[in-house]
Amino acid sequence: MTEAHLTREARAQWSSEPAFVFSMAAAAVGLGNLWRFPYMVGENGGGAFILAYLLALVIVAMPVMMLEVAAGRLTQGSVVGTYRGITRLGTAYGWFVVVLTIVITSYYLVITGWTLGYAVDAFRMRVAEFDDFTAGYNSVWYFLAVTMLAALVLLKGVRAIETFSKVLMPMLALLIAGLVGVAMTTGGWGDAMAFMFTWDAAALANPGLWFFAFGQAFYTLAVGQGYLVTYGSYIPRKTNVPRATLIVAGAETTIALMAGFMIFPFVFTHGLDPGAGSELAFSTLPRVFEATTGGAWLAMAFFFMFFAAAFSSCLAGLKVIIAAFAEELSLSNARAVGATGVLMLCLGLPSALSFSPVQLTVAGMPFLDFMDQFGGTNVVIASAVIGAGLLCWVLPPSKVVYALGAKSGWWSWRIFIVGRSLPFAAVGFLIWQLLAG
Template sequence: MANMAQQPADHPAGQPREQWSTRTGFLLAAIGSAVGLGNIWRFPAVAYENGGGAFLVPYLIALLTAGIPLLIMEYTIGRRYRTSPPAALRQMARPAEVLGWWQVAICFVIATYYAVIIAWAVRYVGFAADQAWGDDPEGFLFGTFLEAADEPGFVSGYVSGVVWPLIAVWIVVLVILAFGIRRGIEKANKLFIPLLVVFFGALVIRAVTLDGAAQGLNALFSPDWSELSNGSVWVAAYGQIFFSLSIGFGIMVTYASYLRRRADLTGSALVAGFANSSFEILAGIGVFAALGFTAQSAGVPVDEVATAGLGLAFVAFPTIISEMWAGGLFGVVFFVSLVIAGLSSLISIVQVVVSAVQDRTGMHRIPAVFGVGGAVAIVSILLFPTDEGVYFLDASDHFINQYGIALAALVGVVVVAWVLRKLPELQRDADATSAVRLGHWWRICLGLITPLVLGWMMIDSLRKEFDENYAGYSTDFLLAVGWSVAIGALLVGVVLSLIPWKAAGGGLIDLDMETAEEYESHHHKDDPGGKEDR
């Protein structure tokens, strides 16, 4: 039993599981995962459409009652079981393993198209330098650059201008992952996050000095307090917090599995949560200051130029760049920021898949990275740099977000809080090593507030889905590329959970809770002061 009890700290072939070298390294990686493309192009539009400055009230409440509590829960599960989401959930209860593999499948899907957007941003760094889009940024994006078909259908050609930067993105990501947690992911984020702060800070400073910036900022932050009585505004706030923190699909469980045993979980969640939200607000300032400049130049209200998503990044901002003095430099900084934010998030998404396969099969890191990560890359390269790629991306992203990430998170919190009733145990684990102790509020948030809000989000989303087809696409296309992707991820999770697990390096996966707790006792007896974590 003593030998078995030591297995949770072991990885394939009895090798010690990697650990972050410092708490700062873990925090930068967690922040890098959370701060992604959506922070830059989603938050400003959501805030603008939901009460402006008044939106910050439900947004901060959502952060404190759902975002940070969920972060703490995922950090605690990851550190307690020291393994990937499927194995961690299996140790909590064997049927729960389905949820872990569902999350892995979701990460696989997201990684395939997320890399393509980064590849677009890579090309736009060069396009910005000489403003290659000319007088028609939208026509340049969908026609000249993406060579998009007139409507969704069958793939009829590949776009070489997207293929090569996409291959380059995947090479960078896989090489970083191959170096491991400390020498790869941690070192990369120690470079990426400071660079992102510098580049995006410079962009915001330039944006707020533009003519018309005040008009844009007034449009964003002028509070409409009457919106606080609108239930959809509160749902939007919880949705934004949820989607922006990388919670619900295994990333934070995976990253926390490499933490030391005495790591401060609650404090880390507070730092990561507020850092992510601070960047979102900074992004809102930069984006709307720039949109204010465009609105004043065109002599129109800000609401006529305000947009989100791909339209903001690859149409609205090129328009702004073309109208600015020294716009090329502004554009280069903007698109380099997108590349950095995207890479740090993509690395974390692929790591979930790699870690799960390592724990499942006992593979060493390099074969797992280039085997599993390579498979993700191949699917990405085959499907998305095509004339139909932008349509595949749009539909897949919508359905895997709404009925993959959000639904998996809802099921996950219900299973942990209501079915398995693990919140008291997890709270004791977190409190044992955290400077900020959790009170009853944490269990109330996860047991009541978060499931109710996520449940309502799901009902509201489904109602809209059945009222009209997403983005006006045909039902056949949405069934083939949208619903099938979301449902397929769940089915893959079920199938993978039914495959018998083989012991990797000595039976890690088949440990029950009693054995894991014995390991904790054994470990702390050997290291009562938590010296290994200092």
């Protein structure tokens, strides 16, 4: 790949600020909110987790989100190039982020395969419960199909993602709102609201609750995973970063809560376990559609949109990897896409096999669940803390203010307070967790 080609790729831009907002929202809304948020709420006690999550989101995750977008805009390169331009340690951290994104995306593709399988079954008028769906090798076949489809889209570059996102987000929001309306008519609505919005104050003294809440807040906004830096590198010159990221964060939070409103009423109506884990949505929704008038049509619409949202998350993760491979290894876009596709096929297969007759497990849980607990929470938190510390302690404040594109310095002041204190707060939290344990 020639130097000129690399420069053109690095300077590619979203067509406008709204295009960035739609694309970034679609990237993170997918699985982080529709799949992961409800099951994390269910596993961590409901209302107490939601309160901790919202506090973590507003106080810490949103300023770090703005910081990462601004860093990407400032350097206009891959995540590796961005952090290398800031400090000598940045190259190692940049590749750490790429590896983390590789791990997360490998099992994201498997879950996206589930959504595609359910969409196909819905159009065939035979949506199965999750145990039946995974009794054979559906997880493997649909994982392979989604990986190849994603490679084809990414060969088209940034504008293909933009067009896809502009169509997806409004349709997804309308469909979820409609399903919430159906959920409000169920007998479990009151129990679901009590589960989501009441809590025992003593639960907030549990450091484990806060650990998972911060993990979900970072996960929801794609903090520490390279998405924000990579997508930020394509932002147009006149974009106001605080305004754009606030809109994205608001959309993320709204969709996450609506996903809870959509799923938990049916969980309680049908006497299901809210702590069912990663398959919560896939165990609940087939029963919902079966018991609902016109459920077959709702199933078609929902699972198609669920697939589209999940697929957008995969595209974002793959774009982080492809951009790093193309710029750091001097590969053409096509070769970077091909290399990334092969890597995903190899690394995603164990997660696919964990929900098949092979039932591959680690530490007593499916391999996919283990990867999500370890990579999706533990490592994401560590990555966010390290990244924020590097950016705020090394990058000159004046450059961040310039990259934010905002007239007010209030956000830059808050960003630097959060970013510089986060590593010390993390050490304090670990001490609290050790003492509480």
